[in-house]
Amino acid sequence: MILLGELSLWAALLMAAWSATVSFAGGRIGRVDLVASGERAMYATFAFVVLSSIGLWSALLTSDFSLRFVASYTSANLPAVYKFSAFWGGQAGSMLFWCLILALYSAITLYANRRRNRELMPYVTGTLALVLVFFLATTAFGANPYARLDWVPPDGTGLNPQLQNPGMAIHPPNLYLGYVATAVPFAFAIAALITRRLDAEWLAAVRRWSLVSWLFLTIGITLGMWWAYVELGWGGYWAWDPVENASLLPWLTGTAFLHSIMIQEKRGMLRKWNVTLVVATFLLSILGTFITRSGVIESVHSFAQSPIGNWFAGFLVTSIVATGILVATRLKDLEARAELESMVSREAAFLYNNVVLVGIAFSVLWGTLFPIISEAVRGSKITVGPPFFNTVNIPLGLLLLGLTGVGPLIAWRRASVANLKRQFAAPVAGGLGLGAALFALGMRDGYALVSYTLAGFVTTTIGQEFVKGVGARRRMHGESMPVALMRLVGRNRRRYGGYIVHFGIVVLFAAFAGLAFKKEYDLSLTPGASFTALDPYNRTWTFTSQGVSRYEELNRQVTAVILEAKRAGAPPTLIKSEKRQHVDSQGNPSFEPSTEVGILESLRQDVYLVLHGVTGEETAEIRITFNPLVWWVWYGGIIMAIGGLIVMWPQATRAGSKRRAEGGYVVVMQPSERPPVEAGV
């Protein structure tokens, strides 16, 4: 299996190289047979990458420690699920995983467009094949998962305990699925530039792929935050670390694109801008991988430093130069078809949304790369930390939140004063009402008050849109409330799915603003001793140590402290935090000790317990943190993902009924008997 897997990797590289060559050549000189050969070669590449991946998976699951990769990331006593996920736990495997997803996406793209977009497809195939060549070559030459050890260890060294977490098993694949999906719109943009077919055609082809990318990035980032929060034990979920920023950057430009694409569809504006955003999103995904994998920027994530950083740098520079030349030679074809008519129009709101999103992306990029920039310009490394990112991004983020509420309220082209008054009355009242209520309840943090006021404004906007839509359906079709709601969303998935995503954003911002009220206590407790603390809601908690215990589990030695946590007027609960020393199957310690935090969850706040260490026999050194509204982050992420899914869900209207007709039967239905698939989610 190992030999087959390794050979398949090389075969895939050859196939991808062939596909790139003949696809571009075939498109250029108009030879249909060459184009067809290129497409077949792409399918073959996919098959070989699958074979190669199966080879690595089988080596991991059967614990074949002759492979350096298997010995470095797994051990015989590792649960099977983590043997499986170790595939993307390490550098070499994650590169192969990347190839696997890219090959899969490429095959899907080719199949979905086998009869559509035929003028674009040779170049789409060629571009995707070129990207694949890069990734496969980097895997084969720079980070080969099939590299052998010159001795066979009795056991592997195991997977880092911090990665032995269900969230970590699925967080990287989601990010990769998101990152890699940006390659497809990029390939279409390149194809459209080469063929000068820069109208709505290529945009329609890439919208869904942009959504796929956005959705997986959203899920991946949320899972990453969740993992950092429950596993790393520092009490937060976002630290503006370079690797976190790297995942945020393509999300920001991708989100900008999903908004600006609507302006090009509706008004023929922003043609250059859209191409730029698509290309930028892809390049930022590559840059993200580069930052993550090269170790060029100091990051606590510090993956193994390796030569593949140079490969990525080379690829990045080549891509920027090539697309730069393409765009520059086609500026004429990218002229706008219309002009902005009024500042008080939905276009303007969308444009500002883009300005702000790209502004945030730029500041994050700047802050992330600043150590490199300052070293190049002034000769000394200067780093910026969370204060920099917060100073710049909190105001920009709040502006963006406000625009989220404004956009849907203004008409396209030009809004009238009457229209504005009617639309804005309720949302403005809702926002100010919430802000005033919180102020009256004693909230004094400026940014938090602004956040919640805007949150109230946007939520009322969204609510108003739903109420209006449902009301209109009920009047026109005489439908009941739930039916009207389902149909409203089902028939206008992009619009109402989008509103649901916006609501998720509101929930996220509410959670972020909650961070202002975090409270933290460091203390030592002997068994039986108590500690009393006030939480952010001014309620009294008493924590009593139940003592320290030491015991062994499957693959680790555990030291645990248990506290009884009691809020005044509520029943007590137990909360536990552990220090773990992992061992391999021979009983040798592997990795440094790790900490398992204890979390008492609720909608209002988390009580977060970390065991730092034990002094003497039983004195626990601990930190207790009250984290308000943390769960809202995960809920916000889930709501956004649901909204994204609704937007993406295929419309089962005409295509569906056509298929039914072609199937030999036609069913005539009353509107009320439509199959549930049309009603959406």
Added chain:
Amino acid sequence: MVRARTKFIIGGVLVLGTAGYLMASSIGETGMYYLTPGELTAKVQGDSTFYDTGVKMGARVVPGTIEREPGGRAVSFRVTDGSQTIPVTYRGVIPDTFTDSVDVVVEGRYNKNGQFVATTLLAKCASRYENAPDKYQATPGYKAAKGPAA
């Protein structure tokens, strides 16, 4: 009548200009030099204002120099980049990965007594998410299993 496009551009420039101003000012206020012990020593010799200025220092912990205070909340140790060695004191949460010979990033101030007083301590394993199979082979008492192992 000013065209909408012009108005939009003015608005955009205002937004981005404010963002740019915030970026520039906060880099000036919160940006920190990232230095090695050798560079830090050279800096303070050239310009004494670098004493008691917040900086980050990246270096390796000298084995055997770690002294933990009882309670596990404070620690002193020496770090080196090969050319210079600087003593560090730190009070706060000590990360799990902090031990002899790891690379650390400390943030704090270097004082005139030649002490680096750190307020944050990050420890990095060069191979945090990776473990070299050969790493533990030389450990005294390593239990090699049966088989053709070395």
